[in-house]
Amino acid sequence: MFTFSRDVFFYMEFTLFVSMFLLVSLIVIPRQILGWWAHRKLARGELFMQYPMQKSAGGVTHFMPVYLEDHAVMHESLRLMCASYEKWTDKYAIVCIIDAADIYPEEGIELAKIAKQYDAHVFMTNARSKRKNLRNGVRWAKDPEAKGKVLEAAVEWAKDRGLLYEFSAFHDSDTVPTTPNDDIVGELLRPFADPKIGGVTTAQRIRNPDTPLLQVLDWLEDSRIGSSMAAGTLFGQVGCLPGRLYMIRSEIIVGWMDQLVEHYWNVPFLKSTFPFVGMRRVQLHAGDDREMTLRVEQLGYHTVMNPRATVVTSMPKRLRQINRIFRRWATSSQWLTFISTKYSWFRKQWFVMYQYYTDLLLTLITVFLVGRWFWLLFFSEREPLMPLFFLIVFSFLGTMLTFGSRQLWHLVRHPRRLMVLPMFVVLVTWWQFIRFQALFTPGRISVWGSRKGADESKGEVWFIPFEEFVCPA
Template sequence: MNLPVYYYVLGTPLGVLGLFRWACWLARRIPAVLYRPVLAEHRLSMSLVVPVYQEDPQIFAAAIESWLANDVDEVILVIDASDRICQEIARRYPVTVVVTTVPGKRDALRRGWRKATTDLVALVDSDTVWAPDVAIEVCKPFADPRIGGVGTRQSVYGARGFLARITDMFLDHRYFDENASQTYLGRSVSCLSGRTAIYRRHLLLEIEDDFMDETFWGVPCLSGDDKRLTTLILERGHLTYMQRTAEVWSTFPDQWRIFFRQRLRWARNTWRSDLRALSRPWVWRHPFLAYTMVDKAVSGFTLLLGPIFMVVALVHQNWIFAAVLALWWQISRSAKLLPHIRRRPSSFFLVPGYVFVSWVMALIKIQALLTIRRQRWLTRQVAVENGEVVRTSQPGAHLHQQQEPEAQARAEGREQQRPSQSRTEAAV
């Protein structure tokens, strides 16, 4: 059958690109299928360190209760001085409360792990709820003395709405594909998510100066603490591991504006960390890790070729080509998301939305590369100005502090009325 020339003009380069991207995916997927979590029993003492800034009261209380249910040795909450509501909630539980007036997450993390007294320190976000066996599961990989840090499997807390469902799909793809393959081939996970990452405490003390003093092209780094900590652990010859049997749930944006800002911050952090790593010898001692960093950088550009070809086909009214391309996206993305679709079969119908958001994120990655030196949190009221981490609003000015009295009462009414068992310290 003789096809018009434009079918070959459009289809040949797209087909070659598709084969290349499938080969790259298989290079990750095959070892990811072979991944297994550590099953041998091993337990070490553990502290939780949680930076708290303007957290939703209901989520915060649920998270505290889940941490305490794990029977860890201590929970240390480093709460921003502006957050009066979370300070009050925390004092109802048997936790240690440290109130800080220093802006920024990094200083809060350092204050917390300095306060800890255990072998392991879990750095946890204040909106992250743990399964009942997380503390048990994350200790198991540390039976290997080479392991310096362990990550968990993360899902969306209350995954309702379009963005939440799409985010849940991206998370499963990450933990059943990228992180699983990095764990299997080299035990070198590129980023232990800050939602919950566990480290040996003595390693945190060793790397804290490099962590706090990080700069990129002369500008102090404000965010990207999880990537930086993971990189510093790997740089020093230790290994990182993803223990998928340890599951946690976190909240994610349900508004496009906040989603965009969060992804832009994450993309800038990834560019800065990966470009720095690829320029140094240590990463090439982990060849698969280096490969995934290069692949991630390239994929942000190649991903956009698909919609470009689709637009060209539609402009030229090549309906068959457009229909085949759309069908291929549905089939191929469903295959790559199979672990998630097994868990939530209805996500099959969200695959077109997943593809669209993938294109949006690719554009965000390009914008992040073009603005790589900008250091703003975007979802927190802090930024780097004149080389210093500063607040961008006065303490107490955040919307969270302006809740309606009745809404605040409903949120606080959810908490159990326990006697105050926390110890409070001020940090300046």
């Protein structure tokens, strides 16, 4: 804001910075307006809110990958989900997959016992891959006697003989419903009254944001709810159904889960010999929720967020681990967008295209402007308007004003967060540099990168019922 005012009112020039400032505003402000309009329509009972919550006769199959979860969080999550399923479905099945049971067998057994208290079907696996675990869970739900065999059974047969019901919910074990009156399932099912809707996601916030870092993360989640997620809902084009908790029609994934797992890319890498760049084949690991969303959109269904279906989720308290998570998200988000653009069905998702490519543009603009600001600050030959100290102070205050005005959605409801605004600005800018770095490392989609053991070699993958699991000596 300060640099914009300086260039326009003091130098009387339409500088590169002025044009960039206006371009960013033209990207951010329309999203906020569309998000506000979507929330207004939902509050007036439009979009899908005109449909009443009804008990589902078709049932829901609930898939929950679990990795070293806090026992209290897992208890609370399963208790609230089961209470909601009892209220809003005639039948349901909980399928829990205990991840990395070869590394942490004793901890895995304790988590399996918790899941069993809620009548869950529990499996132990050494596959530290969310994609593989979800595929194995879906296979088993189609045919409980299969124990991991590849099946291509019809949807009707699965409904008659197995446990893959009309809808499938995918739920991270660290995510807890907060919708009042045990209505989380009812709210997730509500939009499916419209046959054009194929996927529904929740409005997620951060659990116990008791540190400035977690408050910044909670702020970002709330901003998405108010802008891009809501705006996407307005057009039935939410670009990603976040993996914390979402629901899709089961028919969408039947016969497709192998493609989710056996998805490979040829990506460039640097080498020490001429021509110094080679290609290697990598298997996709991150980005399962984005790819699930793309599958829904590929089949012509709409994707929406129901802001009344609310959850809170846990996040690490260390910035280093958060940075790794953001890098994983950035790699999968940006490169799945690039790869998908070649398909005509994806190009028809005009709002998704607009959202993700303008996100990329915001990243490039941020990196350029920050670098240029430092260059001009120390190397510009133009006579400064004021001493360096005051220039830095006014630039800082202008940045706070710019970010603050664009975050009124959050600050009006959380005025105390104004004290966190400087940290918010610094971290959001830093994470844009991480997004920029991810543009040049597509191969990192083959690793998880943010938890111990997730990317270690594990030999032959096994997936067995908890009752048959023997804890290694």
